[in-house]
Amino acid sequence: MAVIAHSHSPAAASGLRGRLLAAIQQMQENRARRAVYRQTVRELNALTTRDLDDLGISRSMITRLAHEAAWGSK
Secondary structure, three states: OOOOOOOOHHHHHHHHHHHHHHHHHHHHHHHHHHHHHHHHHHHHHHHHHHHHHOOOOOHHHHHHHHHHHHHHHO
């Protein structure tokens, strides 16, 4: 029968805690970026075609512009 040693050192606990906190922060950032994306799409879709034309935006550009607003340009 094999015995597995578990590391319960403070360094191991802080490493796990740090990774968990980083993962939670990344999820929060992704959630905020998705909210910016959805809001941008919603606001641009609410504009009339004439308003979009005045801004130099076609409807086919809306998702790309929203992506750039949330995650930056490619």
